[in-house]
Amino acid sequence: MRKIDAFNHFFPAAFHKRMLDLASSQKDMGKRVRGVPLLHDLDARLRVMDAFGDDYQQILSMPSPPLESFAGPADASELARIGNDGLAELVRQHPQRFPSFVASVALNDPDAAFTEARRAMKDLGACGVQVFSNVNGAPLTSPGLLPLFDVMAECDLPLWIHPARGADMADYKTESVSQFEIWWTLGWPYETSVAMARIVFAGLFDKHPHLKIITHHMGGMIPYFEGRVGHGWDQLGTRTTDVDYGALLKTLKKRPIDYFRMFYADTALFGAEAGTRCGLDFFGVDRVLFASDTPFEPQPGVYIRETMDVIDRLPVSDAERARIYAGNIAALCRIGL
Amino acid sequence: MRKIDAFNHFFPAAFHKRMLDLASSQKDMGKRVRGVPLLHDLDARLRVMDAFGDDYQQILSMPSPPLESFAGPADASELARIGNDGLAELVRQHPQRFPSFVASVALNDPDAAFTEARRAMKDLGACGVQVFSNVNGAPLTSPGLLPLFDVMAECDLPLWIHPARGADMADYKTESVSQFEIWWTLGWPYETSVAMARIVFAGLFDKHPHLKIITHHMGGMIPYFEGRVGHGWDQLGTRTTDVDYGALLKTLKKRPIDYFRMFYADTALFGAEAGTRCGLDFFGVDRVLFASDTPFEPQPGVYIRETMDVIDRLPVSDAERARIYAGNIAALCRIGL
Numbered sequence A, B: 001m002r003k004i005d006a007f008n009h010f011f012p013a014a015f016h017k018r019m020l021d022l023a024s025s026q027k028d029m030g031k032r033v034r035g036v037p038l039l040h041d042l043d044a045r046l047r048v049m050d051a052f053g054d055d056y057q058q059i060l061s062m063p064s065p066p067l068e069s070f071a072g073p074a075d076a077s078e079l080a081r082i083g084n085d086g087l088a089e090l091v092r093q094h095p096q097r098f099p100s101f102v103a104s105v106a107l108n109d110p111d112a113a114f115t116e117a118r119r120a121m122k123d124l125g126a127c128g129v130q131v132f133s134n135v136n137g138a139p140l141t142s143p144g145l146l147p148l149f150d151v152m153a154e155c156d157l158p159l160w161i162h163p164a165r166g167a168d169m170a171d172y173k174t175e176s177v178s179q180f181e182i183w184w185t186l187g188w189p190y191e192t193s194v195a196m197a198r199i200v201f202a203g204l205f206d207k208h209p210h211l212k213i214i215t216h217h218m219g220g221m222i223p224y225f226e227g228r229v230g231h232g233w234d235q236l237g238t239r240t241t242d243v244d245y246g247a248l249l250k251t252l253k254k255r256p257i258d259y260f261r262m263f264y265a266d267t268a269l270f271g272a273e274a275g276t277r278c279g280l281d282f283f284g285v286d287r288v289l290f291a292s293d294t295p296f297e298p299q300p301g302v303y304i305r306e307t308m309d310v311i312d313r314l315p316v317s318d319a320e321r322a323r324i325y326a327g328n329i330a331a332l333c334r335i336g337l
Helices: A013-022 A027-034 A042-050 A073-093 A110-122 A147-155 A176-201 A226-234 A245-251 A256-260 A273-283 A302-313 A318-333 B013-022 B027-034 B042-050 B073-093 B110-122 B147-155 B176-201 B226-234 B245-251 B256-260 B273-283 B302-313 B318-333
Strands: A003-009 A056-061 A129-132 A159-162 A213-215 A264-266 B003-009 B056-061 B129-132 B159-162 B213-215 B264-266
Touching: A003 A318, A013 A073, A056 A073, A073 A110, A110 A129, A110 A147, A129 A147, A147 A159, A159 A176, A176 A213, A176 A256, A176 B176, A176 B226, A226 A256, A226 B176, A226 B273, A226 B302, A264 A273, A273 A302, A273 B226, A273 B273, A302 A318, A302 B226, B003 B318, B013 B073, B056 B073, B073 B110, B110 B129, B110 B147, B129 B147, B147 B159, B159 B176, B176 B213, B176 B256, B226 B256, B264 B273, B273 B302, B302 B318
Parallel strands: A003 A056, A129 A159, A159 A213, A213 A264, B003 B056, B129 B159, B159 B213, B213 B264
Antiparallel strands: none
16 A cells, blocks of 8 residues: 655755854754754665665655744845755656655745745645744744745645744743753644644634645644634633634634644654544645655654554545555645555 | 542532632632532532432532642642531541542741641541642652652542642743643643653652552543553653753652553543543552542532543443442541441
8 A cells, every 4th residue: 555654854964064153153953953863964865765665655854843943034034045945856856766755945034935936836746835923923823924835825735834932932931841842742732732722823724724734743733632722712802801713713714623624634643553543633634645754763763663553454445554554645746545 | 349549629618709809800710619508518519410310429629729829838828728627627527528628838948847647637627638740830749849748648538639730831931832732731630741751750650659649530641652651651762862861760760651550540531431441441440540530620519420421431340330439449548338
């Protein structure tokens, strides 16, 4: 059964070199990147993939942190172009391994980002664009960034949302969320969920009913807290006096929770079977996509293997399993199967 | 089948009056409290309970916000005593309805809080103590608060952790988490999860192996993100250069995730069936407790009914269901069945 890994990370060589130069002052990121050879060593990467057979393919994207968080607008925009050119070249060289790639953009220069998004999708063959859950702490739905959603609707390709540390966390006065890497384990899924909420309440699914947004880590916290999302946001405004949220609710065409079901979600839960079932229950079999988040695993290939094991045990038909593994993402990205 | 609702909220009359006086400047809280009569109207409360039959009982606790967040140390401590006396009186008057209550404490006066916790459990018959996930933004595991865990171990009764808005959220510069009540829907479960992480990494389960901690809303984000909690925190330190987390991991006797399974979790997911199954899978049938979080529901009794419907459909034996409904909490709190 063909398996297209929809969210995993790789640095093409030229991007990797330029990024390390720019990020030399960011010791934590340097440590993380240098400690994971599979992130930039193509031969090592292909060897791990070989172990999973010819059916296993990857749609490549570049990992966090966001480009805009470690370089100014000009450098970050250049880095996006270098990276997108590099990924496009990898796809050309290894079409059996990498059926497509997800473009990066630097949202600290929005106009350059919209231009690069179009170039990558229209000229380079990117099958979508990756952004992060916030842009240096500002919501992804800040007014100046909204044209990005129009670009995605125009190209009819998905927007991948990767979590990023939020401004609230960076500003935590006691630095306490820095402790124990809470910002990663818990902060990232929280950030993903917040970005989803902003997209819903900005009315973007009413403006673009066919908008395709892929959320990492199985939709953040939304499926597990379906009850809070449903009953809680139906009562939006009962905890607030200074904003008329009742009026906001009336501008939306559906219940808030119904919009949350319009996102796509990947299976990158690192082997959490009960969580994967919960996410599948929420989004349904047409909106769940196989992804491993490789290579940030304890040993090479562990997340790919554990994620496949979970999907193989899901209580779905083989036809449904094939959609989760490849059919859904292929349809979204217009990849021939 | 007897059903003991382990986490739901009520203000005794004297507490309610005094609290409204103190909170008169806090318009959002006043709005929330005044809009929910079942929070303080005993007759209305008993009528709703009657609809669920004689088998349905409630262990009462007072709701958020934390006492320390809206009054200085002296007033907050007095409020705790007034509230605990009031709940104890309700338990005496209605033992068939309210088999016990959870004491409140004001942690902005830690010594008074430890004294009140002992008084409530030893003299008033409280079956445990409720705290919040942070104390005016400081971790529950701040050094000055650690004796509380010793008190709980000494009394061998559970500590209930209710979420509260975190300092990170209050300080969010753009005020953006105030938008759309994100602090409630998503922030609360995030806060619960952070508090759990702090308790684990403070080594409190090594110090007190029989420590009993009840987490609201099915253990926050932990069960859904079991894979991040497991694999991620096994790799604690790989994302950090300035702290030697490897040394911390060596001081712990178990893998981090194994401590997270030592918490108890309630079923207050507001009718989320897939989430409840996911939480049950993580914590196991001996550590899941029926709770509704009534009365913050869209219509009186809705959360009680929806939560029971979910529990009734869980794929467990009737003996296991009876433990979730009443046996587990009765054993924890030494309530006769």
